[in-house]
Amino acid sequence: MLSFVYQTLPSRVVFGAGSLEKAPEEIERLGATRVLVITTPGRRPLDADLAARLGSKVAGLFDRAAMHAPIKVVQQARAEAERVRADCCLAIGGGSTTGVAKGIAMVSPLPIICIPTTYSGSEMTPVWGLTEDGVKKTGRDLRVQPKTVIYDPKLTISMPARLSVTSGMNAMAHCVEGLYAQDASPIVSLMAEEGIRTLAQSLPVVAKEPANIEARSLAFCGAWLSGCVLAAVGMALHHKLCHALGGAFGLPHAETHTVLLPYATAYNASAAPQAMERVARALGVKSAAQGLYELAGSTGDRISLKSLGMKREDLDRAAELATKNPYYNPRPLTKDAIRMLLEDAYEGRPPHA
Numbered sequence: 001m002l003s004f005v006y007q008t009l010p011s012r013v014v015f016g017a018g019s020l021e022k023a024p025e026e027i028e029r030l031g032a033t034r035v036l037v038i039t040t041p042g043r044r045p046l047d048a049d050l051a052a053r054l055g056s057k058v059a060g061l062f063d064r065a066a067m068h069a070p071i072k073v074v075q076q077a078r079a080e081a082e083r084v085r086a087d088c089c090l091a092i093g094g095g096s097t098t099g100v101a102k103g104i105a106m107v108s109p110l111p112i113i114c115i116p117t118t119y120s121g122s123e124m125t126p127v128w129g130l131t132e133d134g135v136k137k138t139g140r141d142l143r144v145q146p147k148t149v150i151y152d153p154k155l156t157i158s159m160p161a162r163l164s165v166t167s168g169m170n171a172m173a174h175c176v177e178g179l180y181a182q183d184a185s186p187i188v189s190l191m192a193e194e195g196i197r198t199l200a201q202s203l204p205v206v207a208k209e210p211a212n213i214e215a216r217s218l219a220f221c222g223a224w225l226s227g228c229v230l231a232a233v234g235m236a237l238h239h240k241l242c243h244a245l246g247g248a249f250g251l252p253h254a255e256t257h258t259v260l261l262p263y264a265t266a267y268n269a270s271a272a273p274q275a276m277e278r279v280a281r282a283l284g285v286k287s288a289a290q291g292l293y294e295l296a297g298s299t300g301d302r303i304s305l306k307s308l309g310m311k312r313e314d315l316d317r318a319a320e321l322a323t324k325n326p327y328y329n330p331r332p333l334t335k336d337a338i339r340m341l342l343e344d345a346y347e348g349r350p351p352h353a
């Protein structure tokens with residue numbers, strides 16, 4: 001029987017090549033006059049370029065955002081926002097940058113404007129994450145939901161092929177798990193299936209022609225849809241595994257998603273046949289897990305847990321961490337089965353149901 005709760009979230013999306021130019025008017029729309037611009041160290045020139053465009057609207061720059069929002073970095077960013085008397089945070093960069101802006105918004109009334117440059121999807125969600133003493137805590141809070149998101153596909157052209165595909169697979173993971181979520185609903189499933197379709201069509205093109213603006217636009221549209229899915233429903237095994245491996249073994253976020261998604265999908269295949277049918281249809285293949293495995297390798301460079309630097313002797317602990325606390329998953333979790341899944345992911349073998 002159909003039964004669900006769905007809540008729309010308040011956010012304004014401005015999408016299109018060249019839309020970065022609309023940043024000044026979007027700031028004015030929010031009534032802000034003192035913006036703190038946030039980015040990662042590697043994206044400093046982007047920061048400076050944006051600051052030049054925004055002129056006197058910029059109260060300060062914070063270019064030390066880091067992956068998984070380490071609490072010390074977030075505290076520095078909060079202090080900077082206070083010091084420059086910011087009335088708005090503008091995050092330009094990947095999920096790490098958005099994460100720091102969310103860390104500020106958790107404890108202040110500052111609205112967030114997000115200008116994403118990767119496919120993480122964080123810009124559409126009320127989900128925050130903070131890392132302290134090697135442990136990442138996450139939660140949902142409407143205060144951290146960005147008020148305005150500007151998607152300018154031109155800003156994604158600088159992503160190298162590998163980052164483009166891994167970041168796209170991170171977005172893909174939100175859509176795949178959205179289709180078998182405990183709180184799935186018809187509208188979320190529509191967004192998820194369309195997100196998979198657009199990502200599957202665009203990522204192989206982006207990997208070969210990083211400057212193809214049409215493919216970049218399509219991929220960014222898929223990332224937007226994936227963020228909407230992540231914002232609306234709870235995730236399952238795949239995201240829990242990535243969270244556990246990222247936190248305990250310091251594995252990189254998007255790459256870990258890329259490696260694990262085909263195996264988590266194969267694990268859940270028999271328990272979520274309708275979701276698998278939709279994933280396969282959107283990918284244009286027969287087997288969802290195999291299709292994802294092929295897409296993950298579309299740069300021609302197959303990554304595995306081994307190639308990401310994980311040690312074989314840590315696989316037992318990883319299986320234990322992933323099954324320690326109970327959570328929703330379509331197929332019941334057993335430590336032995338998860339250990340086998342991790343073994344395949346360690347070697348980078350094709351997934352088997």
Ligand code: NAD
Pocket residue numbers: 040041042043066067068069093094095096097099117118119120121122123125126127128129155156157158159160163167170230253254
């Ligand atoms: P990231 O933001 O760490 O970026 C990865 C690297 O790519 C960085 O060095 C960055 O400077 C660089 N980069 C970013 N954009 C680029 C571009 N256009 N061209 C070239 N280089 C570029 O990585 P990410 O995968 O976007 O984000 C990961 C983080 O986001 C993790 O901490 C993850 O937990 C979080 N996240 C949160 C949510 C949420 O809803 N809260 C969702 C997804 C991810």
